[in-house]
Amino acid sequence: MGRPAETLANVTLAGSGLDRRAELRTDRHLLGRLLAVPDTRVLELRGDRVAADEGPDGARLRLRPPEASDGGRLAVFLGADARDVMYVGVVGDPLPHEDGAGGSGPATGGEGDGLVTLRHVAADLDDLEAGMFATLLALANWHRSHGHCARCGAATQPQQSGWVRRCTNEGSEHYPRTDVAVIMSVVDEQDRLLMAQGAGWGTGRYSVLAGFLEPGESLAQAVAREVREEVGLEVFDVQYLGDQPWPFPTSLMVGFTARADSGALRLQESEIADARWFTRDEVRAGVADGSLAVSSRLSISRRLVEHWLGHEITGVR
Template structure:
């Protein structure tokens, strides 16, 4: 009998990755334009094409409909304030004005003697954090706001050179800082973190309560990737450290920028090979296995509070649940 050719394995069913609220984007970042000379000042002088995203205290200005309150630039309103080019689309170019950040270490005073930030017309504007309102923004606004908040946090924490301690000045349209002493250039950093939906053989979901959270708040486990560690290794280590659960079959799901102040959340699913929970008592003070019926009942009664809809944690929970919880 002639040998039969080996049977090809059945193709694995393709499953579209869920999209988290803050992973969306509509405008083109147009990163190559950051090299253009005086790009930001030129854009701020073009009130017809340019629109400004206002950032203050980690929040963005929003309108009554939950969209970004985009404004046309006003003459000299950005004087002394740090601004960054966010990108463009067919209608507009977008610039973030970081109201908390001077363009130099010392705030610039106007003719009226007031800091430049106080001269921007802020009266009547509403301000919102991405945690609270990220899911209400459309794709364009979500991408612009996330980049603006991340840049504001980075500039606030890096006014001086990490090599020599001398002042740095913004360059590359707000996407880098250059040391005034040694000329070294520094770019925004992003800290990778893992977040995971851990399920057992009966399809229960593991949720934990962090020590610093409000009472009754439960979410998926998460933690930072350590130096020299793979993301999958971080998933296994963090779950074991926080709950003593051993996991296998770590599968990537999606990612989400989390600019509080500078994280990229890498979301995973993982299969538990053990089920006995022992929380570390330091980072995680409680952890439980939930069935779908049990989680729905606890959320409805208020016994469990879930993370905000803007978070990738909520996305992982509802992806396992099969739809919105509550």
Template sequence: MTLPHLALVADPHDRRGLLRTDDAWLAERWDDPTSRVLVVSGTRIRPVEGGIEWLPTAQAPDGVRVLLGDRDGVTWWAVIVGSELGRSEPDRWVPLRGLLPSFTDDLAREAPLVFHAMGLAEWHAAHRHCPRCGGSLEPRAAGHELVCRDCGKPQFPRSDPAVIMLIAAGEPGSPEERCLLGRHPSWPAGRYSTLAGFCEPGETLEDAVRREVAEETGVVVGEVTYVGNQPWPLPASLMVGFHGRAISERVVLEDDDVEDAGWFTREDLRRGAESGELVLPGGVSISRSLIELWFGGPLPGSW
């Protein structure tokens, strides 16, 4: 089956990493009338009807130029400007999370470019001073490096690994097999999702799965199997997806991030999703893919 989250990474661009310090090449591509640029105000962008607004570079405002790369014979850029522009029109400028439901069908091709741009914008917004001496930072390498003007220490973008997992119990493939889903206290009634959490220093991803599930629900996990991953620049994560098998099923809630958790059979998922009583993650998320892969096919409804 086709996993829903793969639509967001199906058509990656050539990031041209080796040319980020080639000033002549960068100037040539910026001046090319076919090049296109996404304007990011702080960490917000302005969508237009039917898609994302990509401007000719000649129409771009002054700001930090970020090379995204080449695709389809076009060089794609982002320009990061101050957040004032977005604040002046709050109804027109939206954060990346507000765009996620739109990344379906044809617009999904733009997701790798937009994720790249927004991930760097989030990084620039969060890194204003050198962590070594507190000096100011200067962008280099077409926006992919920040160098301290005082001590010269370079900073590079980072992605924080986070595990996201669907845990199952019972005889695999049987009608009694069930999966573990939970809900955050802030979510609307009926909304449930897979469990997730960040990997800690010195910890394998598999052990992070076991620890997070135990901390959030008290369930003990044994076998853990890698499924796939998804970039998630909200603000700077890489979601690494797993399936796991429970060796205990008693749910004990001790983590404030989980208001409720429980076991669902495939029939529970089908019936709840069809009635709308159970609201599952959106189709663009790896969480949805983990659930539907275990379920064995698409499910109706989503956030």
């Protein structure tokens, strides 16, 4: 596996801007002190949404000072910015149509409340705010699904400023998990791009192939296995292009390009409804007339297509 001189640019959620200040997390009084200081900026998550304001120049999260009720909520120390402003995320009450499990729902609150999902707004945020939203969402998703110890089944409690859960029975510590997935633009000898339609996606929606890393596997091996399983092709010249945190619920997407000889595609019917090779002209024409639906500009899959295409896809959010 190689690393090309040119990697993906402007991958949403992959930028920096927040200093996580991990050395402060072990201070058991940290969250209490920060939530008692009006200068602390709080990002409140409700379900999978936060409050934001959208304008012609982008979007801004609606951060607020601490409130008295924050002390009884799940809170996470997110870090500090270059001006040493401290940021805390809190998980607020679920929305009326949710049960607290963080459902996906519509992209906005739907009642003029200004609540938005990360999918809807991340590409319009600056690196600092996009990173805060992604971090809080991923940690909240992890906390929601790890309320009990995997070893004995007893309840766990948040520790280390929201970055660890400890078993209340035998004291074992449990750390946030990240599920690694590979995503790849496969190109043939005619420089055509392979894209597939997932089962249940509907007509016209195509994307590059992707799949999760398995235990004992290298990233390049995962790329080769996923392509072989999903479309029956052998790949070579696997090269890293970039990566992206993907908190849906707690993943990391690692992007690659690879080459394959064109041939008969053998589709994994349980996963793939259709797959085909696209020329650049076909992609441009399909996007222009609406017959081809590509991934949103939030996703690294869109950046992989644009990297092969040679320019950004405009006019499609």
